[in-house]
Amino acid sequence: xxxxxxxxxxLITGGARGIGRATALKLSNAGCxxxxxxxxxxxxxxxxxxxxxxxxxxxxxxxxNVADHQSVKDMFLIFREHFTRLDFLVSNAASGVLKPAMNxxxxxxxxxxxxxxxxxxxxxxxxxxxMPSGSRIIALSSLGASRAIxxxxxxxxxxxxxxxxxxxxSLELATDGxxxxxxxxGVVDTxxxxxxxxxxxxxxxYQAHALSDRPLAPADxxxxxxxxxxxxxxxxxxxxxxxxxxxxxxx
Numbered sequence: 158x159x160x161x162x163x164x165x166x167x168l169i170t171g172g173a174r175g176i177g178r179a180t181a182l183k184l185s186n187a188g189c190x191x192x193x194x195x196x197x198x199x200x201x202x203x204x205x206x207x208x209x210x211x212x213x214x215x216x217x218x219x220x221x222n223v224a225d226h227q228s229v230k231d232m233f234l235i236f237r238e239h240f241t242r243l244d245f246l247v248s249n250a251a252s253g254v255l256k257p258a259m260n261x262x263x264x265x266x267x268x269x270x271x272x273x274x275x276x277x278x279x280x281x282x283x284x285x286x287x288m289p290s291g292s293r294i295i296a297l298s299s300l301g302a303s304r305a306i307x308x309x310x311x312x313x314x315x316x317x318x319x320x321x322x323x324x325x326x327s328l329e330l331a332t333d334g335x336x337x338x339x340x341x342x343g344v345v346d347t348x349x350x351x352x353x354x355x356x357x358x359x360x361x362x363y364q365a366h367a368l369s370d371r372p373l374a375p376a377d378x379x380x381x382x383x384x385x386x387x388x389x390x391x392x393x394x395x396x397x398x399x400x401x402x403x404x405x406x407x408x
Contacts, residue, residue: 160188162386166240167191168284170223170276171250173198176297176345178205179375180247180382187383189245190215192236196222196250215239223250223276224268233283243287245386248277248296251312258310266311273315274322281326281337290334293386296323297378298341298397300405316341320397327395336394338385342378343367343401368403 167184171177172193178201181191191209195202195218202218209216217239221232236243252272254265277296288294300306301313302320320339327337364372381400384390399405 162244163188165189165244166242167245167247167386168194168236168243168280169247169249170194170221170280171196171297172247173202173205173218176342176375176378177247177249179379180249181205181209183376183379183383184245184386185209185212185214185216188214190240192216192240193218194221194223194232194250196220223248223279224252224271226279229276229279229283233287237287241287242289243284244289244292246280246284246288246292246294247382248280248294250276251297253309253312253315255308255312257308261311269311269315270318273312274318277319277322277326281330285330285333285335288333288335291388291391292335293390294323294326294330294335294337295382295385296320296337296339297382298339300341300343300399300401302341304405323397324395331394336385336391338393338395339397340378340381340385341397341399341401343373343399343404345373345375345378366404366407367401368407373400373402 162184167189169177169181172181173195181193185191193202193205206216206218219232219235222228253269281294296319298316298320301309302316323337323339330337378400381398
């Protein structure tokens with residue numbers, strides 16, 4: 158792979174594991190310096206930083222709670238100690254509660270919405286001043302934004318809010334030359350999926366309808382983020398790109 162992103166800098170939330178980790182490796186292999194933002198995964202984040210440094214890139218791990226605006230502000234103070242620009246902002250961190258909607262509380266709602274949707278606004282507002290024209294903001298969503306998935310009600314609603322926010326931010330940041338898009342992933346077998354009580358059922362149903370003979374991997378989603386960062390994607394704005402092996406078409 159050519160170093161098409163040499164001298165570029167990416168910040169990836171939830172970057173220590175799963176899709177975030179795959180994205181960090183994809184971008185760093187293309188020449189990007191990386192800031193890994195994590196909440197609990199300290200060991201994984203530090204290990205990934207060392208792996209990226211071995212590629213000859215700069216890398217740093219920063220702990221933050223993206224749902225908390227002050228924590229995001231503090232995160233960017235540390236980020237600015239290492240980098241002077243931000244070219245690719247990838248909002249990947251997510252959380253939530255897996256319960257039926259009727260069993261959820263206001264606290265659960267706020268948790269999902271603040272972590273999965275409002276965080277993007279915090280990140281964009283704090284990172285905007287460091288982002289030159291041509292920069293990209295990419296948020297990670299899921300099929301639950303538009304489909305009913307058991308025990309996924311509040312997370313799905315927060316992802317739908319995230320996609321709506323992406324469209325609005327795309328409009329607001331267009332004058333700065335910043336493109337904002339969403340990558341919506343299908344069923345990816347990550348650590349997060351292990352918390353689903355119906356994990357095996359989800360994987361089996363997905364594979365039965367997907368137009369592919371293999372499961373969806375974190376690297377497949379990272380590839381889509383990479384595509385949206387390319388110069389050739391400059392005119393893609395406010396779009397939701399589905400990476401689900403056709404599941405949303407026929408599933």
